[in-house]
Structures are given as C-alpha cells and as structure tokens.
Amino acid sequence: MKRYTFLAVFCILSAQLFGQAVDRELLITPEKTNYTQTSTYQDVIDFTTLVTKNSPYVTKISLGTSLEGRDIPVFVLANPKIETAEEAKASGKPIIYVQGNIHSGEVEGKEAVQILMRDILTGNKKHLIDNQIILFVPIYNTDSNDKMDEEVRRSQEGSPLKTGKRSNSQGWDLNRDGMKMETLETNGLIQNIIVPWDPTLFVDLHTTNGTWHGYSLTWAPSYHTAGEKAPYDFTWDKLLPEVTENVLEKNDVHLGPYGYYYTRQEGWPIKSISTYNHHPRYLVNQFGLRNRMAILSEAFAHERLYQRINSTHSFVAEILEFTNKNGQEMLKINAKAEADAIALVKNEGGKVQKGVRFKKVPLDKPIPSYRTYNHMETTNQRGQKTYLRKPEIVELKNIINYSAFEATQTATLPKGYIIPKEFADIAQHLKNHGVEVVELTKNTRAKGEVYTATKLNRAARPFEKHKMATIEGSFQAANKKFGKGDYWIDLAQPLANLIFYLLEPESDDGLVTWNFFDQYFDDAGIASKVVEYPIFKYFEVK
Structure with missing residues (x-):
C-alpha cells in the first residue's frame, strides 16, 4: 500500500521535479498513470x-x-x-x-x-x-x-x-x-x-x-x-x-x-x-x-x-x-x-583522396574514469568461466574508447559527377536529398575517371529488405562526351561530402550498397564480363 501511495504522490508532484507546478490537465500520460x-x-x-x-x-x-x-x-x-x-x-x-x-x-x-x-x-x-x-x-x-x-x-x-x-x-x-x-x-x-x-x-x-x-x-x-x-x-x-x-x-x-x-x-x-x-x-x-x-x-x-x-x-x-x-x-x-x-x-578536386570505407579505432585519449556495474567471476553449469553482474556501480580507470573511424579505402574527390539521362531516378534521389542537379542543355566534354566493375557481390542475408551490395573493379582515366538531358553535378556545393559518399561506387553506404544499380549491372551482364559504372566523375569540363 505504501508503494502505491508513493507512486501516486510522485505522479502528482512529478512536474515539480522539473522545477514548476503544472495544472493537472497539462500532465502527460506517464505522469497520470504512475509511469x-x-x-x-x-x-x-x-x-x-x-x-x-x-x-x-x-x-x-x-x-x-x-x-x-x-x-x-x-x-x-x-x-x-x-x-x-x-x-x-x-x-x-x-x-x-x-x-x-x-x-x-x-x-x-x-x-x-x-x-x-x-x-x-x-x-x-x-x-x-x-x-x-x-x-x-x-x-x-x-x-x-x-x-x-x-x-x-x-x-x-x-x-x-x-x-x-x-x-x-x-x-x-x-x-x-x-x-x-x-x-x-x-x-x-x-x-x-x-x-x-x-x-x-x-x-x-x-x-x-x-x-x-x-x-x-x-x-x-x-x-x-x-x-x-x-x-x-x-x-x-x-x-x-x-x-x-x-x-x-x-x-x-x-x-x-x-x-x-x-x-x-x-x-x-x-x-x-x-x-x-x-x-x-x-x-x-x-x-x-x-x-x-x-x-x-x-x-x-x-x-x-x-x-x-x-x-x-x-x-x-x-x-x-x-x-x-x-x-x-x-x-x-x-x-x-x-x-x-x-x-x-x-x-x-581531382587530386585529393577521401575515405569511402572505414574501420573503428580507439581515440587518442582513454576515458579517465568510466562508470559501470561491477561484475564477479564464476562458472556456468558447464563449468565455463563467466561473469555475473553485481548490484553496485564502480568506476574503471583509463578505458580505451573505440569511437573514432579511420579510412581503409579511399577514392579521388572529383570536381563533380555526370549522370546519363537514362538514370533520372538517381538524379531525382539526389535532388530529394537537397543536392543541386543541373540538366545539360548542350553537348559537353569531360575529363576524369570511369570505374570498370569486374564483380558485384551481394550479401547472403537481407538487411532492411536489401541484400547489401559491394563492387569490385578499378578506375581508369577517361575523356567522355555527354549530351543534352544528361545530369551535371558540380561538387562545389554545400552537400559535396554527402554526394561523394552517395555516388562513389566503392562507398560502404552509397547507392551501390543499397542496390540502386543492381538491375543495371545484371542487365549489362556483370556475371560474365566487366561493366562500366554509369556515373562519371569528372576533373575538368571542356
């Protein structure tokens, strides 16, 4: 009975714990129901x-x-x-x-x-x-x-x-x-x-x-x-x-x-x-x-x-x-x-490298004092060593904190990207993110890199209804011509880093990862031959 009396009083006074008295009609559901x-x-x-x-x-x-x-x-x-x-x-x-x-x-x-x-x-x-x-x-x-x-x-x-x-x-x-x-x-x-x-x-x-x-x-x-x-x-x-x-x-x-x-x-x-x-x-x-x-x-x-x-x-x-x-x-x-x-x-642009895949690494400085519940060593029913949580909180000293990330793979940051007009859905996806995308009105020549894919791998198990994809291949220098209706993305814009992460073919969380290009690669015969990634990264536009 004392427990319920306490909870009722706590409910009524809970708003005062946040520094003010509140009309009952302005209590939220947890406050009105003893949490x-x-x-x-x-x-x-x-x-x-x-x-x-x-x-x-x-x-x-x-x-x-x-x-x-x-x-x-x-x-x-x-x-x-x-x-x-x-x-x-x-x-x-x-x-x-x-x-x-x-x-x-x-x-x-x-x-x-x-x-x-x-x-x-x-x-x-x-x-x-x-x-x-x-x-x-x-x-x-x-x-x-x-x-x-x-x-x-x-x-x-x-x-x-x-x-x-x-x-x-x-x-x-x-x-x-x-x-x-x-x-x-x-x-x-x-x-x-x-x-x-x-x-x-x-x-x-x-x-x-x-x-x-x-x-x-x-x-x-x-x-x-x-x-x-x-x-x-x-x-x-x-x-x-x-x-x-x-x-x-x-x-x-x-x-x-x-x-x-x-x-x-x-x-x-x-x-x-x-x-x-x-x-x-x-x-x-x-x-x-x-x-x-x-x-x-x-x-x-x-x-x-x-x-x-x-x-x-x-x-x-x-x-x-x-x-x-x-x-x-x-x-x-x-x-x-x-x-x-x-x-x-x-x-x-065209010179510097940025990370596209990362690994977790420790911060330079450990945590001086880390709060955690204490544990004690014992054995389970099979005689194996195990650790059981104790009821008290202790402070452990100099705990390494794996909260930094280091690039394991990089790619060249371009001046921008050009998307063929057949991939209007990709251009629209970028626009939905807030990216500035321009439709070309005349023929344009660009110097940069094209990615040639040799293999497309898909995860065995789905994650978020996707069999996450990774691509294998390499970049080669190229000069290409693009025409009216193709999409031009100048990377010198506020969302440059987001665009880079979305469009780089080897990015660990880009559009390739999320299967946006699977149908294209399959139709192009990636299982039996090399296939060019359709997004061109340019270093110079003529």
Whole structure:
C-alpha cells in the first residue's frame, strides 16, 4: 500500500521535479498513470493541442503523412513567432531540431519533448526561445507507436508495461534509412524539414539496447568520416562535456559516452568500450556529411520510465541552454565547414583522396574514469568461466574508447559527377536529398575517371529488405562526351561530402550498397564480363 501511495504522490508532484507546478490537465500520460503507460498517438495530439493553444510562440507544421494516414507534427517554437523556413533563416538565429520516438519502443524522448514544450510555453523555460528556434517532433514513428505489446523492449523491464514496435508500418528501421530514403517518414524529414529549415543541430532521442554501464544516459556526436571535422570537434570537445557537467551539477544525473562492451571477450574488469557504426544511414551520422552538428541520446534501458524521462529531459534541456547561449558560434562553425568543403573541391578536386570505407579505432585519449556495474567471476553449469553482474556501480580507470573511424579505402574527390539521362531516378534521389542537379542543355566534354566493375557481390542475408551490395573493379582515366538531358553535378556545393559518399561506387553506404544499380549491372551482364559504372566523375569540363 505504501508503494502505491508513493507512486501516486510522485505522479502528482512529478512536474515539480522539473522545477514548476503544472495544472493537472497539462500532465502527460506517464505522469497520470504512475509511469506505467506511455502516450498513444492521440494522447500526444491531444496534449500538444492543449499546451500550444493560444500560444504566441508556436507554429504547427507537418513533416509528412505516414503510410496509415497519420500526420507527423512539427512544433516550431520561437520568440517572436516563426511560421516559415524563410522567416527562420531571415532571423539569423540557430535552428535546433529535437526528435523523439524514431523507434516506438524507446518512449522517453516522446515524453520528454512534451514536457519541454510545456516548460517553454507555460512554465519557466521561455528564455530558451530568446536566441534560437526550436523544432520539436515528439512522435516521429507515428504508425508503430500504438502497436503496443508487453514483449517489446524487454530490457526496459516492464517500465512502461507496453510499448510500440521498432520498425515503421512499412517494416523498415527509420534509423537505417538516411541514405536510401525509402520510407515516407525519411522523405518527409529530409525534403520538408532538413532541406528547407537547415537545422544547426539535430538531436535524436533513443534508449540503449541494454548494456549495463553506470550512466543514466549516454551520448554520441555525428561521427566524422568523409565530412568536415570542425562540427564534430565542437560537439565532442565543448558541447557534450559542458552539458554533461551541468546536468550532473544541476540534476545529479550521470551522463557519459555511448558505448558497449562484452565481458565474454575481455573478461573483468573490461579494458575498452566500442561505439556503434559510422555509416550515414544513421540520421545523426549523416549530419556530419551535411556540415552540421548532431547528437545521439541513449537513455539507460534498465532504469525505470520516470528515471529515463528525467535523464532525457535533463539532457535536452541543458543542450537547449547551451545552444541558446552558443548558437551563433555554432552557426559560424557550420558555415566554415561548408565553405571548407566547397573550397576543397575547387582547389583540390581531382587530386585529393577521401575515405569511402572505414574501420573503428580507439581515440587518442582513454576515458579517465568510466562508470559501470561491477561484475564477479564464476562458472556456468558447464563449468565455463563467466561473469555475473553485481548490484553496485564502480568506476574503471583509463578505458580505451573505440569511437573514432579511420579510412581503409579511399577514392579521388572529383570536381563533380555526370549522370546519363537514362538514370533520372538517381538524379531525382539526389535532388530529394537537397543536392543541386543541373540538366545539360548542350553537348559537353569531360575529363576524369570511369570505374570498370569486374564483380558485384551481394550479401547472403537481407538487411532492411536489401541484400547489401559491394563492387569490385578499378578506375581508369577517361575523356567522355555527354549530351543534352544528361545530369551535371558540380561538387562545389554545400552537400559535396554527402554526394561523394552517395555516388562513389566503392562507398560502404552509397547507392551501390543499397542496390540502386543492381538491375543495371545484371542487365549489362556483370556475371560474365566487366561493366562500366554509369556515373562519371569528372576533373575538368571542356
């Protein structure tokens, strides 16, 4: 009985833990249900309708419509009010995009975003829109949110009792779709939000898959691969350390670097942690190729829902405090990264190499003190050595952090690419990403390289409904003639690094990887002869 009394009191007072008293009608679903339930889609719509009602600081726009017909709302918070992307750019303010519920089982981002909207529009955080424009998307994966089941997200240990499923209603993982853009959600995000609004910082809210580290939340930046390094450096060296320190000081919540480990491999105590992959299919990583900053937030799966909401809310609130103060510096860093990407093409195109495939390597400096649950050595029923988790948290010293990436294969950065008119779908895909593509109006000669493919390999098992492809072959110098209707891409443009990663034939996350050219290669007889990759990379146009 005492337990339920405590939970009821906690529910009523929970908003005060975030620094304010709140009318009961403005409580979110977890607060009203002792944190046993997460918000349904309709709950989110009802709450956001109420909390934004009559506000002079909010505009509701649409990211798009899901397969099942649900609107994906975006709430633009600004003072003074901003209604369009053009107004936002004209304001000169940084634009911060915060997204919850990309995986519908990972619910705390959805709830934390609603609380932050309440904080800003009706509470004590209105100052967070003084110097910046915030785009809040509380429920990105709308269709799968309400397909709730007790068996989903077992690592969250029944808190909440039920959650939605990971994939969208088309069966795709929305956080593996950044390059191929097959889902309605990704197309809406890129075409309707990212391209026109051009966020300075992209924040994506998740829950970990269960590693027993000792942090309430772990984070990662947009990992640096073929992109410009400055946005990563600022995020890693300044933004994340300062936010982490402030969250601990203000909220007594421990944050740390994202990573996993396996005692089966290293024994105990562990010596290293390892982050996730570098591929720009992950939305956060793609922003590095767009010369922008991004942050991955991963709440600790084994904490209770109210704790995960608290850590996510604390983290995002402190990010917004930081960006509200430092947004102009962030804009300058991003602008310089963009200018550097363009200058490299203009000055070194046809000469310099950039990575197209990468391996994970340790950072130069280890983690001085790493929080994790303790483990003890024992044996299993077969007499084999194993390690069991103990209930206390310990701090391990000088843990190697595999969170950097080193090129294992490179390709020459060209001045640009030319796409034959028969591949209009490829040109359109690039346009959907925001790439500037020009249709030739007259015959043009170009000097550069052509890639001759000798073999196309496909994975034995599908990943995201694709049997991922890799190509073998080599580049040869060539002069080619192109005609009216072919597509010309000058690489001296803001998305130079993204274009390079998409179009290079040996890229580990490009259009070849995602089977965009499989039919062409098969029809051309790749199984029995060499075939020319149809995209020409030019170093000079005559």
